[in-house]
Structure formats: structure tokens, C-alpha cells
Amino acid sequence: MALRRFAHENNAAAPPRSPEGRTPPSPMNGFSPSTPRRSFGIHRSPADTPSISSSVPFDWDAARSRAPPPYSTPVRGRKSIGTATPSGTPRKAIIRKKGIIERIRNIPSTIAFEIALFPHNVPLPTPKTTARIIGGSIHVVHFFLMASRDSEEGWDAVAGIKRSSWFDWTTPITLLLVSFSILNTYNLATRTRSYKFHRRKDPLASPHAKFVVTNLDLEPVAQPSLSRRLRTDLWYGYSYFWRFLLGLQPPNKGTSPKEKTSRVQQLEIWEPSEMELELFSIYSPAHALLWLAIASSNWLLSLLIMVLIGVQLNVLVHAYSQLIKDKQIIASETMKEYNDVFVNPRINPIRRDVAVMTHQSEVVNVWEE
Structure with a gap:
């Protein structure tokens, strides 16, 4: 058996001969060598062939340098439309353009499509820019209200007229602006998002957590027909x-079929919007009350207090928002490092195909011995 295997290996490793018994030409004789064709016979191990199940790490260095793969890929398929030609020049595709008549016919459908998308297709500014525009406009309106009120009082003092009524045309506008600031503050304070913990049995250490009854059926219960x-x-x-x-x-x-319910814990988290936070730092109820308290004797001090409150709120809001984002980044990176170091190496270990095969020459017939 050992002699047969030795003879078989020598026969496989020997250079091929021509029909006339001569060895193939070599570069010394003036002939260029040809690349031998590699065929995988039945006697070769499957480990020599490209595996479809082994998880070998991806070779990024070869991908960046556009190096050829370590094994040949004998795939001869159809040429894709999106791939480049063998010469390296991109394929020139023929693109059909719409004519003027077809574009005119499509105008009503285009208009109807844009109307259906309204107001989502309107290019609106960012939430911060929108809040700054609205807050600045409100401060300008307050300034004109104060200027008109002072001018009327000045003309009344010159003319010697005394007005005892406190209600004039500026009162409803002032009340509207103050109500807007209070409404924005209320929306900012009451905007929350609820999370339900189905696996938590112990009460959560938070004043915003409570037990609620929730529906466990992912699909609604089918109602009877009419x-x-x-x-x-x-x-x-x-x-x-x-x-x-x-x-x-x-x-x-x-009675109608009952839904499957369970008593779980629910945690309500405060989730303010970016526009409401920016608008609250620019025009809050404190700013509105300061505009109402401005007079000819304290207008400079009131404006300084107003600017100080706005800057303080803006800095505090932006710093706390950035702190939350930094904590989210730290938490995500911690989980990523934990997955890369502990989880992925144990769940997805690197595997290679290993197989053992025999050949007909290695089989020994006991009856021939």
C-alpha cells in the first residue's frame, strides 16, 4: 500500500511528456512558458478548493491595493450592465429623454404629486434657525409695543390728557405673546416618551415609573363580521x-373576545424637541414678564437682565444636550468593544474546512493478498 501511494505521488509530481516522448519546451530553448491549468480531481482534498463555508477574515490590505484574490474564481457569467468593459472604459449607456409633448402631459400629475406631499416638500429651515427667527420676531414686536406705549404717554403728557383706562390695543397682543410663551413652556415640560419593561419584576428607582396594564397581543383581535x-x-x-x-x-x-393583557412597568422619559428648547432659551415667560415691567426708568436694567437670562438658559441647555449625546456615544462604544472582544469571537469563531478522502489506489483487497 505504501509503495502504491509513493508511485502515485511520483506520477502526479512528474512533468508531462509529449506523445513523441520529449519533454515540453523550456525558456532556455527560446519558448515562453505557459501557465499550467490547475484541475481538482477526485483524489484532491476539498481544503485545496475555495470554501463557501469557512469564515476567513477579510483581507482589507488586498482590497485597498486591488490585489488579486489568493485563489482563482472560475466564473464565466454574463456581462452585467453596470460593470465596466475589460479595457477599463465605462460602458456608454443610452438614456431616453422625455420629449416636450410628454413633459407637458405630465405637468398635471406633477402638480398633484407636489400637492400631495405638501407641506413635507417645503424646504423649511432647521429647528434652531426657526426658533431663533420666531423668538427674535417676538422680541421685536414687544419693542414696538413698548415704543408705541411710551410715545402715546409722552404725547398725552404734553397735551395734558390723563387716561385712567389700562386696556388699549396693545393689551390683547401682549396677552397673546405671554400666552404663547406659557404654551411653549407647557409643551416643553410635558413632552415624554414611554418605555415598557416586560421582564422587570422589581420596581424601578424612578419617580416617573409606574405599573400599567398593557396588551401583549402583537396583532389586534379579529372582530366579528357585520x-x-x-x-x-x-x-x-x-x-x-x-x-x-x-x-x-x-x-x-x-361579550367581545378579550385581549391578552399583563401588568408591566412603564417609564416615562422627558424628550423635548430641539425647536422648543431653543425657543424657551430665547423667549421664556421670564422674558415676557420683563417686557411688561419695562418702564422709562428701568429699561436699561431690564434689557440687561433679559439678555443675561437668555444667555444663561442657552448655554445650560446646549451643555446638557451635549452631555446626553456624549453619554450615548460612551454607552454605544462600550457595547461595541464588548461585542468585538467577548461576544463576536465566541459566537462567530474562525473556521476552516478540513476533510479526509481516500483514493482507489489506497484501497487494499484482502482477497488478492
Whole structure:
């Protein structure tokens, strides 16, 4: 058996001979060598062939330098439209352009499509820019209200007119602006998002956590059809009529199928929007009250207090928002490092195909011995 295997390996490793018994030409004789064709016979191990199940790490260095793969890929398929030609020049595709008549016919459908997308297709500014525009406009309106009020008081003092009424045309506008600041503050404080913990049994250490009854069915319960409900109602009315005449107890009305519910914990987290936070730092109820308290004797001090409050709120809001984002980045990177170091190496270990095969020459017939 060992001699047969040795002879077989020598025969496989020997250079091929021509029909006339001569060795193939070599570069010394003036002939260029040809690349031998590699064929995988039945006697070769499957580990020599490209594997489709082994998880060998991706060779990024070869991909960046556009190096050829370590094994040949004998794939001869059709040429894709999106691939480049063998010469390296991109394929020139023929693109059909719409004519003027077709574009005119498509105008009504284009207009209807844009109307259907309204107002999502309007290029609006960012939330911060929108809040700054709205807050600045409100401050400008307050300034004009104060200027008009002071001018009227000055002209009344010059003319010697005394007005005892406190209600004029500036009062409703001022009340509207103050109400807007209070409404924005209320929306900012009450905007939350709820999270339900189905696996947590112990109470959460948070004042915003509570036990609620939730529906565990992912799909809604199928309701009976209209004909079935109509038959049920008619039968209930018929039974109720005869039971009432005979002095019996009224029938029990069928109830709808109950949903599967469970008592879980719910945590409500404050989630303010970016626009409301920016608008609150620019125009809050404190700014509105300072505009109401401005007079000719304290206007400079009131404006300084207003600017100080706005800057303080803006810096505090932006610093705390950035702190939350940094904590999210730290948490995500921690989980990524944990997955890369502990989880992925144990769940997806590197595997290679290893197989053992025999050949006909290695089989020994005991009856021939």
C-alpha cells in the first residue's frame, strides 16, 4: 500500500511528456512558458478548493491595493450592465429623454404629486434657525409695543390728557405673546416618551415609573363580521322580548373576545424637541414678564437682565444636550468593544474546512493478498 501511494505521488509530481516522448519546451530553448491549468480531481482534498463555508477574515490590505484574490474564481457569467468593459472604459449607456409633448402631459400629475406631499416638500429651515427667527420676531414686536406705549404717554403728557383706562390695543397682543410663551413652556415640560419593561419584576428607582396594564397581543383581535353581529343582535332582541313577556330574567349579551393583557412597568422619559428648547432659551415667560415691567426708568436694567437670562438658559441647555449625546456615544462604544472582544469571537469563531478522502489506489483487497 505504501509503495502504491509513493508511485502515485511520483506520477502526479512528474512533468508531462509529449506523445513523441520529449519533454515540453523550456525558456532556455527560446519558448515562453505557459501557465499550467490547475484541475481538482477526485483524489484532491476539498481544503485545496475555495470554501463557501469557512469564515476567513477579510483581507482589507488586498482590497485597498486591488490585489488579486489568493485563489482563482472560475466564473464565466454574463456581462452585467453596470460593470465596466475589460479595457477599463465605462460602458456608454443610452438614456431616453422625455420629449416636450410628454413633459407637458405630465405637468398635471406633477402638480398633484407636489400637492400631495405638501407641506413635507417645503424646504423649511432647521429647528434652531426657526426658533431663533420666531423668538427674535417676538422680541421685536414687544419693542414696538413698548415704543408705541411710551410715545402715546409722552404725547398725552404734553397735551395734558390723563387716561385712567389700562386696556388699549396693545393689551390683547401682549396677552397673546405671554400666552404663547406659557404654551411653549407647557409643551416643553410635558413632552415624554414611554418605555415598557416586560421582564422587570422589581420596581424601578424612578419617580416617573409606574405599573400599567398593557396588551401583549402583537396583532389586534379579529372582530366579528357585520352579518354575525346583526344575527346576534336580532337573537338577543327576540330572546329579551319573550323573556320580558314571560317574566324571566333577561338574557346575557355576548361579550367581545378579550385581549391578552399583563401588568408591566412603564417609564416615562422627558424628550423635548430641539425647536422648543431653543425657543424657551430665547423667549421664556421670564422674558415676557420683563417686557411688561419695562418702564422709562428701568429699561436699561431690564434689557440687561433679559439678555443675561437668555444667555444663561442657552448655554445650560446646549451643555446638557451635549452631555446626553456624549453619554450615548460612551454607552454605544462600550457595547461595541464588548461585542468585538467577548461576544463576536465566541459566537462567530474562525473556521476552516478540513476533510479526509481516500483514493482507489489506497484501497487494499484482502482477497488478492
